[in-house]
Amino acid sequence: xxxxxxxxxxxxxxxxxxxxxxxxxxxxxxxxxxxxxxxxxxxxxxxxxxxxxxxxxxxxxxxxxxxxxxxxxxxxxxxxxxxxxxxxxxxxxxxxxxxxxxxxxxxxxxxxxxx
Amino acid sequence: xxxxxxxxxxxxxxxxxxxxxxxxxxxxxxxxxxxxxxxxxxxxxxxxxxxxxxxxxxxxxxxxxxxxxxxxxxxxxxxxxxxxxxxxxxxxxxxxxxxxxxxxxxxxxxxxxx
Numbered sequence: 001x002x003x004x005x006x007x008x009x010x011x012x013x014x015x016x017x018x019x020x021x022x023x024x025x026x027x028x029x030x031x032x033x034x035x036x037x038x039x040x041x042x043x044x045x046x047x048x049x050x051x052x053x054x055x056x057x058x059x060x061x062x063x064x065x066x067x068x069x070x071x072x073x074x075x076x077x078x079x080x081x082x083x084x085x086x087x088x089x090x091x092x093x094x095x096x097x098x099x100x101x102x103x104x105x106x107x108x109x110x111x112x113x114x115x
Numbered sequence: 116x117x118x119x120x121x122x123x124x125x126x127x128x129x130x131x132x133x134x135x136x137x138x139x140x141x142x143x144x145x146x147x148x149x150x151x152x153x154x155x156x157x158x159x160x161x162x163x164x165x166x167x168x169x170x171x172x173x174x175x176x177x178x179x180x181x182x183x184x185x186x187x188x189x190x191x192x193x194x195x196x197x198x199x200x201x202x203x204x205x206x207x208x209x210x211x212x213x214x215x216x217x218x219x220x221x222x223x224x225x226x227x228x229x
Contacts (some may be wrong), residue, residue, distance in 0.1 A: 004157070033217055042119070042205070043158075045217040087158070100146050100165040100211045103218060105158040 002026040004106035006088050011112045012078055020073045020109045022088035030101055034062050034073045035087040037108065043087055047073065075111075083113045118142045121206050121221035128196070129229050136191040136224045138206030146211040147189040148218065149181060152203040164189060165211060193226075201228045 004024045012018040024032070031050040035043035049055055049064035049071060061074040075082055085108040091101045119140045128134050140147060149161040163171035164183040178200075180192040189206055203225050207218040 031215055035217075035220075040222075042220040042222045045219070048215055048217060050215060089158075094163065094170055100163060100170055102148075102160055102163060102171060103158075104160070107155065107157045 002090075002092075002104050004088055004090060004104060006086075006106040006109045008107065009110045009112070011114060012075075014078055014080060014113055014115050016078050017074065017076050018078060018111065020075075020086050020088075020111070022071045022073070022106060024069050024071070024088070024090050024106075026090045026092055026104060028092035029066065029090060030093050031091040032062075032064055032071050033089045033091065033103065034060075034071075035089060037085045037087060039084075046086075078113050080113050080115070083111060085110050118219050119206060119208055119221035121204075121224050123224055124222065125225045125227075127227045127229065128193070130196060130198075132196075133192070133194040135193065136204055136206075136226075138189040138191075138221055140187055140189075140206075140208035140219070142208055142210075142219060144208035144210045144219070145186055146209050147183060147186075148207040148209075149189065149191055150205040150207065152205055152223070158205065162191075196226075196228045198228050201226055 006022045034046040037043040047062035054063045059076045064071045087108045088106040089103040094100045122137045146165045151159045161175045162181045182190040203223045205223045206221045209218040210216045
């Protein structure tokens with residue numbers, strides 16, 4: 001089966017650093033995405049990892065270990081606007097759809113940034 | 116980002132009604148997706164269209180019927196829905212090729228079944 005686990009909720013302080021973990025068991029792994037979703041809005045793309053290691057994009061970094069089925073999203077210098085749900089999603093190849101892939105999502109981690 | 120537009124944003128309907136959700140993407144992508152997002156549950160993939168051909172139907176009840184008339188438009192036709200179908204329905208698009216492009220999402224349609 002396919003399963004993605006991430007914490008349901010986290011709380012952090014403005015200006016601090018927070019790490020959101022994601023573990024997965026899937027078949028046909030073809031990359032891992034992190035999305036941010038504010039209430040009532042569309043999920044927006046944050047980062048992508050397909051090889052092991054750290055990808056850094058400004059205040060956001062994402063890490064992947066394929067052998068451990070583990071990823072984390074690191075948010076630095078937290079701002080109030082970072083309060084949102086953070087979705088971990090694993091991409092796997094569709095067996096009969098040509099180059100098309102599908103995303104399998106975790107339940108999301110609701111992050112509350114406090115002053 | 117206005118690359119993927121969904122209408123309507125909110126929809127209230129009775130169980131015997133027929134309605135349609137519309138999605139339009141302005142990004143030149145070749146794949147489109149319907150997802151269902153319920154409270155406390157992961158986004159659930161419903162349908163995948165690649166080059167206007169349905170390539171995935173994720174065990175979705177027949178009361179949901181997708182239509183993809185061209186690469187820019189995707190519809191979800193609804194009829195005789197149940198209260199448990201109340202949820203946020205998200206459309207997404209992507210360029211599926213050898214590059215590692217993310218899916219881009221619309222703001223969704225909030226559906227309430229009376």
